[in-house]
Each structure stands twice: as C-alpha cells, then as structure tokens.
Amino acid sequence: MLYFSKLRILFITLFSVLFILIASSNLFKFDDNFFDKKINLGLDLQGGSYLLLEIDNEPVIEQKLQNLTTTIRNYFKEKNIKINNIKIDNQNIFFNVIDNDKQSVLDVFQDENSDLNPYYPRFKSHQLEIEDTGLNLKVNFSRQGLIKLKTSSQDQAIEIVRRRVDEVGTNEPNILKRGNNRILVELPGLDDPMRIKSLLGKTANLTFRFITNDENDRFGIEKLKFENGLEEATVSKRIIISGENLLDAQPKMDTQANQTIVSFTLDRVGAKRFGKATSTGIGKQLAIVLDGKIISAPVVRDTIASGSGQISGGFTFQTATDLALLLRSGALPAPLEIIEERTVGPDLGQDSINAGMIALAIGFMLVIIFMFVKYKIFGLITNVTLIVNLFILLGVLTLFEATLTLPGIAGIILTVGMAVDANVLIFERIKEELKDETNNILAFDGGYTKSRTAILDANITTLLAAIILFFMGSGPVKGFAVTLGVGIFTTLFSVYFIARLFTSIYVSRNKNKEKLI
Amino acid sequence: MIAFNKYYNHFNLLSSVLIVVSLLLLIFKGLNFGIDFKGGTLIELRASDSKINVSSLRDRFNQMDLGDISVKKFGNDTDFLVKFENKDNRKNIIEEIKANLDKSFGNNYDFRRVENVGPKVSAELLKSGVIAISLSLALMLIYIWIRFEWQFSLGAILALFHDVIVTLGVFSLFSLEINLSIIAAVLTIVGYSMNDTVVIFDRVRENLRKYSDIKIFELTNISINETLSRTIITSATTLLALLAIYFFGGEILKGFSLAMILGVVFGTYSSIYIANTVLVRLRVSQKTVLREEEDKK
Numbered sequence: 001m002l003y004f005s006k007l008r009i010l011f012i013t014l015f016s017v018l019f020i021l022i023a024s025s026n027l028f029k030f031d032d033n034f035f036d037k038k039i040n041l042g043l044d045l046q047g048g049s050y051l052l053l054e055i056d057n058e059p060v061i062e063q064k065l066q067n068l069t070t071t072i073r074n075y076f077k078e079k080n081i082k083i084n085n086i087k088i089d090n091q092n093i094f095f096n097v098i099d100n101d102k103q104s105v106l107d108v109f110q111d112e113n114s115d116l117n118p119y120y121p122r123f124k125s126h127q128l129e130i131e132d133t134g135l136n137l138k139v140n141f142s143r144q145g146l147i148k149l150k151t152s153s154q155d156q157a158i159e160i161v162r163r164r165v166d167e168v169g170t171n172e173p174n175i176l177k178r179g180n181n182r183i184l185v186e187l188p189g190l191d192d193p194m195r196i197k198s199l200l201g202k203t204a205n206l207t208f209r210f211i212t213n214d215e216n217d218r219f220g221i222e223k224l225k226f227e228n229g230l231e232e233a234t235v236s237k238r239i240i241i242s243g244e245n246l247l248d249a250q251p252k253m254d255t256q257a258n259q260t261i262v263s264f265t266l267d268r269v270g271a272k273r274f275g276k277a278t279s280t281g282i283g284k285q286l287a288i289v290l291d292g293k294i295i296s297a298p299v300v301r302d303t304i305a306s307g308s309g310q311i312s313g314g315f316t317f318q319t320a321t322d323l324a325l326l327l328r329s330g331a332l333p334a335p336l337e338i339i340e341e342r343t344v345g346p347d348l349g350q351d352s353i354n355a356g357m358i359a360l361a362i363g364f365m366l367v368i369i370f371m372f373v374k375y376k377i378f379g380l381i382t383n384v385t386l387i388v389n390l391f392i393l394l395g396v397l398t399l400f401e402a403t404l405t406l407p408g409i410a411g412i413i414l415t416v417g418m419a420v421d422a423n424v425l426i427f428e429r430i431k432e433e434l435k436d437e438t439n440n441i442l443a444f445d446g447g448y449t450k451s452r453t454a455i456l457d458a459n460i461t462t463l464l465a466a467i468i469l470f471f472m473g474s475g476p477v478k479g480f481a482v483t484l485g486v487g488i489f490t491t492l493f494s495v496y497f498i499a500r501l502f503t504s505i506y507v508s509r510n511k512n513k514e515k516l517i
Numbered sequence: 518m519i520a521f522n523k524y525y526n527h528f529n530l531l532s533s534v535l536i537v538v539s540l541l542l543l544i545f546k547g548l549n550f551g552i553d554f555k556g557g558t559l560i561e562l563r564a565s566d567s568k569i570n571v572s573s574l575r576d577r578f579n580q581m582d583l584g585d586i587s588v589k590k591f592g593n594d595t596d597f598l599v600k601f602e603n604k605d606n607r608k609n610i611i612e613e614i615k616a617n618l619d620k621s622f623g624n625n626y627d628f629r630r631v632e633n634v635g636p637k638v639s640a641e642l643l644k645s646g647v648i649a650i651s652l653s654l655a656l657m658l659i660y661i662w663i664r665f666e667w668q669f670s671l672g673a674i675l676a677l678f679h680d681v682i683v684t685l686g687v688f689s690l691f692s693l694e695i696n697l698s699i700i701a702a703v704l705t706i707v708g709y710s711m712n713d714t715v716v717i718f719d720r721v722r723e724n725l726r727k728y729s730d731i732k733i734f735e736l737t738n739i740s741i742n743e744t745l746s747r748t749i750i751t752s753a754t755t756l757l758a759l760l761a762i763y764f765f766g767g768e769i770l771k772g773f774s775l776a777m778i779l780g781v782v783f784g785t786y787s788s789i790y791i792a793n794t795v796l797v798r799l800r801v802s803q804k805t806v807l808r809e810e811e812d813k814k
C-alpha cells in the first residue's frame with residue numbers, strides 16, 4: 001500500500017493541478033474555452049425568480065369538445081345518419097341515433113383508419129372513446145387522447161411563455177417543461193417578478209366584435225364587462241378579427257388626443273375582414289375584447305381598409321407597452337396559473353453567499369486546527385489533503401458547470417467535516433497495528449488494508465442518501481445532494497491517492513522512528 | 518477501557534422512553550410544517566424605519582384577511598418573516614400587500630424573499646419528502662442486509678429509526694419548522710447514523726471471528742472502545758462544521774444545521790447504545806458470523 005510508482009505520482013499531481021486550475025477559473029478570466037467555466041449560482045444565491053406554472057386545460061378540452069359536436073354532426077350528415085340531442089356534459093359528448101344506425105356509428109369510431117377518430121398505433125389507442133350507455137352514446141377523450149391534447153397545449157404554451165419572457169429581456173431565462181401540464185420558468189437576477197407574473201397570467205385572447213342589441217343574433221350574444229369593471233355591454237359572439245390576425249402591435253403616443261394607444265397591423269385575411277366589417281358597420285360600436293373583458297368600444301366612423309388600426313383605452317405607457325407585447329407574442333392556448341413562486345432579492349442572495357463563505361472558512365479552520373492538535377504531522381497531511389480535496393470538489397463542480405445553492409454550500413462544509421473520517425479511520429487503525437507490530441511500514445500497510453471495508457461502507461451509505469436526495473429533491477436541496485455526492489468521490493480520491501502519497505513519503509523516510517503517529 | 522456495557526439497560530430504557538414520547542408528540546402535537554408542505558406565502562422583509570416592528574406589521578397584515586398569520590423577527594432587528602395561509606389562494610396577493618404596506622410605511626421596507634406555494638404543490642412536496650425518507654431507509658436496509666447478518670441489520674435499522682423519530686420529536690416539542698431543507702437534513706442523518714453504526718459493526722464482526730471465548734456483552738464493549746477515538750474525532754469535526762453553519766451560515770440554514778446537529782448527536786449515541794444492544798439481546802456469537810459465511814460459500 002505504500003509504494004507509489006513515478007508514473008502514478010505524476011498522474012496524481014497532474015490530476016490535482018488540473019482541477020485546482022479549473023476551480024480557480026471561477027476567479028480569473030481564461031481565454032481558453034476549456035478553462036473558462038464557472039459554477040452557476042442558484043437562484044437563492046444570485047437572486048431571481050422561480051415560477052412554476054400550471055396549464056388549466058379544462059377550457060381547451062371544453063373548446064375541443066364543442067368543435068367536435070359540429071364535426072360529428074356534419075360527418076354523419078354526409079352518411080345520412082341523423083344525430084339527435086347532442087350535448088356536452090362533464091367533458092362527455094352525449095347524442096342519440098336511431099337503433100339501426102347505432103352499429104355503423106360505433107364502427108366509425110372504432111375503425112383504425114377512421115378520419116373522425118385518429119388512431120395512435122404506438123399506444124394502441126384511439127383519440128376518442130365511445131360507449132353505448134343504453135340511453136344514448138357517450139364520446140369522450142381516451143387517456144392517450146387527453147395526454148396528446150395536454151402535451152400539444154403545453155408545447156404551444158411554452159413557446160408563448162418563451163416569447164413573452166424574451167420580450168421583457170431578462171438575462172438567461174430558463175424555461176422548461178414539467179410533466180405534461182406544467183412549465184417551469186427560472187429568471188435569474190430578476191428582482192421584481194411582478195411584471196412578468198402579470199404578463200404570464202394573461203391569456204391574451206383578443207377579439208374584435210360588434211356590440212349589438214339584437215337578441216336573436218345569428219351567432220349568439222353574451223354580456224361582457226368593461227375593463228374598469230363598472231359598465232356592461234351586450235356583444236355578439238361573431239368574431240370579426242382575432243389576435244391571430246395581428247402581424248404587429250406597438251405602443252404609440254397619439255399626439256392629437258394626447259393619450260397612449262396601441263397601434264396594430266393586420267395580416268391579409270384580417271385586413272380584408274376588418275375592411276368589410278367597418279364598411280358595413282358604420283355607426284356601430286366595435287368592442288375590443290381581451291380575455292373576456294372589453295377594453296374599449298369605439299364607434300366605427302369610416303371604412304378601414306388599410307389593414308392597420310389602433311386601440312385606445314386609457315392606457316398608461318406601461319400598460320400600452322405590455323398589451324402590445326402580449327398581442328405580439330400571441331395568445332396562450334389555455335390560462336396559466338402560478339402554483340409555486342420563489343423569489344429572492346439580489347442583496348439577500350449576496351448576504352447568503354457571504355454567510356455561506358464565512359461559515360465555510362470558520363468550519364474549515366476549526367477542523368484544520370482540531371486535526372493538527374490531535375495528529376500533529378499526520379494532521380498536517382490530512383489538512384493539506386482537505387484543502388486539495390476542497391479545490392478538486394470545486395473543480396468538479398466547475399467542470400460540470402453545476403449549480404451551487406445555499407444548501408449546496410452547507411453540503412461542502414459538511415463534506416469538510418466528514419472528509420476527515422476516512423483519514424481518521426486509517427490513522428486509528430495504524431495506531432492499533434503499531435501496538436503489536438514493530439515494523440512501521442508493515443503497520444501502515446495493515447492500517448490501510450484493514451480500514452478499507454469500513455471506509456467503503458461509510459461512504460456508500462452517505463452516497464445512497466445523496467442519490468435519493470438528488471432524484472427526489474428540488475431546487476436548492478438538489479444542490480445539497482450534488483455537493484454531498486461529488487464530495488464523497490473527491491474525498492475518496494484525496495484520501496487514497498494524495499494523503500496516502502504523503503504518508504508513504506513520510507513513513508519511508510522515518511522507517512525506524514518510534515512513536516510515529 | 519470505558520465500560521459502556523454497564524449502562525446498556527439504562528440507556529435502552531431511556532431510548533424507549535424517548536421514542537414513546539417522540540411518537541406521542543408526533544401524534545398529538547404534530548409537526549410545525551412550513552409553507553413548503555402546508556402551502557401558503559412567506560415574505561422576508563427588511564425595514565429601514567423603526568416604525569416597522571412585529572406588532573405594526575401584524576396589524577397591517579391582519580387587516581388584509583389572509584387567514585392564519587405569523588410575524589416574527591428574523592435574525593436581526595430590521596428583518597422580519599411574515600407567513601400566512603393565503604387561504605383563498607388570491608392571485609395578486611403580493612401586489613395587494615405591497616400597495617397596503619406602502620400606505621402605512623412608504624418606501625421604508627423591502628421584500629428580500631417571497632415564497633408562494635400553492636396547495637397542490639405543497640401536497641406533492643410532502644408526498645415526495647415522505648417517499649424520499651422511506652426510500653432511503655429501505656435502501657439502507659437492503660444495503661446493510663447484503664453486507665451483514667440479519668441481527669446486525671436489525672440493530673442498524675432500529676438505531677436509524679430511533680435517530681429519525683427522536684430528531685423529529687425534538688422538532689415537534691419545540692415547534693421548529695419542517696421545510697424542504699429539513700428533509701435533506703433527515704436524509705443526511707440517515708446516512709451519517711448508518712455510517713457510524715457500520716464502522717462499529719465492522720469491528721464487532723472482526724472481533725467475533727478473532728475471539729471465540731468472549732461473550733457478545735464484552736465483545737461489543739471492546740469493539741466500541743477500539744473504535745471510540747474515531748467515533749469521537751469524526752463526530753467532533755462534523756459537529757464543528759455544523760456549528761459553523763449554525764452560527765455563521767445565516768438564518769436560512771439554521772433549521773437545517775440544527776436538525777443535523779441533533780442527528781449527529783443521536784446518531785453517535787444510538788450506534789453505541791442501540792445498535793450494539795440489539796446484538797447482545799439477540800445473543801449473537803461467533804457461530805452467527807461463521808455460519809453465515811459458510812452459507813455464502
């Protein structure tokens with residue numbers, strides 16, 4: 001155990017120096033790409049916002065089912081099957097057909113090549129399930145159908161969220177999917193997340209619809225509140241243009257009326273429809289509806305054929321900017337709810353870093369003094385090893401550009417405390433061996449060999465705990481698992497290579513010394 | 518040599534009492550779950566005006582109908598921690614609060630940290646915390662079962678349960694808050710306690726092979742003494758590191774390091790007085806070890 005070949009010494013030295021260099025790249029700027037890596041600071045250390053959004057898919061499902069009723073009716077009309085009493089209840093579509101048609105309807109839904117009900121061969125499942133309840137036929141989304149629907153609305157939503165966050169222009173946001181109905185948004189360095197939160201909380205569903213008094217409007221009517229929450233108006237359900245028709249939207253200052261407005265440009269289809277509607281609807285009020293609330297309802301005075309227009313509604317410059325941003329980035333497929341938020345201000349982050357560093361320095365000093373007092377020269381060896389270990393640990397974290405959190409710093413300090421364990425086990429064993437063994441070298445050899453199983457066991461148990469934490473923990477706690485887990489490996493390396501190298505050099509030079517340890 | 522074995526019975530009794538009391542506390546008093554597991558909102562606030570204090574803050578927050586509210590100092594005199602249920606899960610609650618506080622205090626305060634955990638998320642976090650702890654106990658059980666004879670596994674696991682239950686018992690007794698980082702601490706305690714037990718067991722097994730004529734009662738005592746200086750040094754350095762975190766690592770890490778400190782103390786104690794006494798009570802002998810080894814061959 002005490003012999004080291006020159007090659008091995010070279011390897012150990014190079015390895016240690018390499019990691020010390022990598023670790024120090026956090027302090028200096030290297031031109032070389034390989035060395036220019038940094039440990040990422042977690043949101044709890046650099047300040048920032050963590051938002052977990054959940055997509056409320058109920059309205060999407062509702063809408064899809066609504067569309068489906070029309071599709072089903074038209075589809076079977078072509079086949080001369082009459083659909084009766086079609087209605088939606090609790091995410092199910094119910095309808096009746098005459099008994100003779102029942103089987104052919106069921107066949108259509110269960111046909112693998114059906115163009116009404118897509119079949120997913122991979123999951124051996126249709127999009128829709130049909131069931132004969134006896135009273136009527138019941139159609140609803142299958143499990144796979146629901147999953148497909150959720151993933152697709154998640155895909156759309158994440159795209160919109162990304163656009164909105166990018167427009168606000170925070171540095172390096174992190175936007176990730178979680179499950180099939182959640183989106184995680186991490187915004188480092190963001191002090192006040194209110195604006196982003198309010199932007200993400202809006203679906204931004206924009207429609208232009210006429211205000212009507214006609215109770216028998218062909219498309220149906222609904223009562224909507226104005227943005228101020230006081231007045232109400234009856235609005236036709238017929239959509240003239242919607243947010244999808246917008247090419248661009250910008251906040252502007254209307255110098256004539258001295259107010260902030262949002263000006264928009266329409267695409268070709270939108271421009272055509274807008275032109276037609278404004279020419280036939282002169283004198284009528286056109287309501288601009290955002291997420292079920294009327295922003296304003298100007299009276300149409302002229303035909304607008306240019307494909308551009310403006311929205312006014314008592315905006316401040318900020319609200320106009322935000323509305324324009326929302327309109328540019330598009331509507332969310334479904335409302336988002338913020339179900340978890342964690343925001344840390346930058347000065348608290350800095351305080352945490354300082355506290356963590358002070359605790360690390362003090363903990364480190366205490367352990368080093370303790371070990372030196374207890375073991376003298378071997379304590380010194382342990383301490384040098386401990387320092388190298390710390391650098392290698394930081395080096396590994398840097399190399400993988402791991403995220404360091406406050407609990408992560410605690411993990412490093414804890415590693416310092418527990419890292420001496422292996423050396424202590426070895427030294428204590430050597431002491432015991434020296435009781436019956438006069439040959440120093442043999443005693444050291446025995447100490448290393450006989451303590452090995454205990455050291456291995458001890459580290460494996462801690463590693464198991466760290467692994468579970470890594471997979472089950474979230475955010476800051478995960479950072480703790482990382483430093484604790486990586487710390488185990490760097491500790492084993494530094495104990496079995498670096499500390500052993502030093503002890504072997506010392507012992508072979510003092511072969512005949514008594515009371516060596 | 519210290520006669521640890523003289524007190525086996527005394528400390529077994531003490532531990533039994535501790536466990537029963539802890540369980541009673543956990544059942545009847547329960548744990549003080551933080552917003553991570555209970556849901557709700559937490560605001561860490563720093564004031565720059567002496568008008569802002571615990572009672573004036575409590576007044577302000579009470580007016581806002583937020584459900585259960587707790588306001589307390591956090592670290593120093595200018596920092597406060599406000600927690601409330603946010604029972605109706607109001608959406609723009611932070612904005613509302615800011616507007617309300619602005620009216621009374623102007624700009625003389627600053628939100629340093631805001632955490633808002635919805636009911637769905639907190640239920641999930643609690644579930645995954647329980648799963649994580651159970652899973653780690655199960656993994657330890659499997660590991661120790663592979664490494665040692667069943668009598669040893671039983672001893673180690675009992676020691677482990679003791680540490681986790683008594684640590685949680687202390688948290689219940691003093692109504693200390695259980696949050697995500699406490700789960701991390703408990704898991705680390707599990708690892709540490711196991712580590713400590715395994716080192717002594719390793720020595721017990723080695724001595725069992727070596728001496729056929731020493732009774733397990735004596736043998737455990739010899740093994741404890743042989744590994745004692747290692748036990749003391751490792752606990753000492755670990756505790757030194759943890760004390761540094763507790764006193765200098767800031768308010769946020771206080772609960773975490775306290776749980777760890779308790780865990781290290783209980784873990785060290787239980788390795789000596791629970792794990793070993795199980796071996797004695799199960800009358801482990803040289804045969805236990807040798808038979809097992811022959812079986813394995």
